[in-house]
Amino acid sequence: MVPCYNQAQYLDECLQSVLDQIYPNWECIIVNDGSLDDTEAIAQEWIHKDNRFIYLKKENGGLSSARNYGISYAKGEFILPLDADDKIASHYVALALKEFENNSDTKVVYCQAEKFGEEFGIWQLSPFFILNLARRNMIFCSAMYRKKDWELVGGYDINLIYGLEDWEFWIAILKNGGDVKCLDEVGFYYRIREKSMARIINLEERNFSERYVAKKHIDFFLSNYDELLGINGELNSKLKSEKVLLNELCFQLFGFKIFNLKK
Structure with missing residues (x-):
């Protein structure tokens, strides 16, 4: 094709x-x-x-x-x-x-x-x-x-x-x-x-595409989170929501966060 x-x-x-x-x-x-x-x-x-x-x-x-x-x-x-x-x-x-x-x-x-x-x-x-x-x-x-x-x-x-x-x-x-x-x-x-x-x-276009992929496949990136960052279970327990977790993951991997979360 x-x-x-x-x-x-x-x-x-x-x-x-x-x-x-x-x-x-x-x-x-x-x-x-x-x-x-x-x-x-x-x-x-x-x-x-x-x-x-x-x-x-x-x-x-x-x-x-x-x-x-x-x-x-x-x-x-x-x-x-x-x-x-x-x-x-x-x-x-x-x-x-x-x-x-x-x-x-x-x-x-x-x-x-x-x-x-x-x-x-x-x-x-x-x-x-x-x-x-x-x-x-x-x-x-x-x-x-x-x-x-x-x-x-x-x-x-x-x-x-x-x-x-x-x-x-x-x-x-x-x-x-x-x-x-x-x-x-x-x-x-x-x-x-x-x-x-x-x-x-x-x-800007690259960041748009990366954010889009990260949001669409949140399950995939979360399932590989430990291996990607090499973090331990104690830190995992502190990251209590999927959005916080994915924000941290994307920041570590790509240098940006995909969600604007209020404290």
Whole structure:
């Protein structure tokens, strides 16, 4: 599933990486999220080239909205989002599916990643474990998961218009259990651009997104509170309400408090 908003100049390279997959039984849903460039013309060329490409168009609604729109049309059991300016290796889909076959408890499969564009080299990401996920995101958007898990959590949160939608999504589907596998092979190529969304987000927007995630998943952060801060039971007993507890947690982790509590 490839959402595209004014990224027509990268779309050919992205879709070619999908066409090159050694696993043949795929569909690629291209979602034009209200682009003002040549996205539609380029997408039309690809759907005429191979009928496994599907083209959808909608009014601009942001990344989460575009992903949800495309995934809602997907017929397969597994989903692999791919942003229009990125690429995947030819063996990625096949290797990811094999991991799901090997372990029925697996919920997410991703891989080693490499940067290209304005920067080159291996993308050094922290290893996954659930406590690490409570601190920060280390799973990029182009990981594979089951469509039913997307449905269970209500998809990507369209309120996260400034970013962190991937972090929130992984928390949502993993906080109640499930295995995560990171492949040893490089299977994902992340384009570094000067004006990428991750680079232009400002501090106020970042804080909004972090507060939103913290409020939405208060249960997840509270369940990892002891491990995150290394505090003892005596201090825990002094923090008598969930809001006080979460305020302290967010301040320690992110440097801000999400609730304005009166003494």
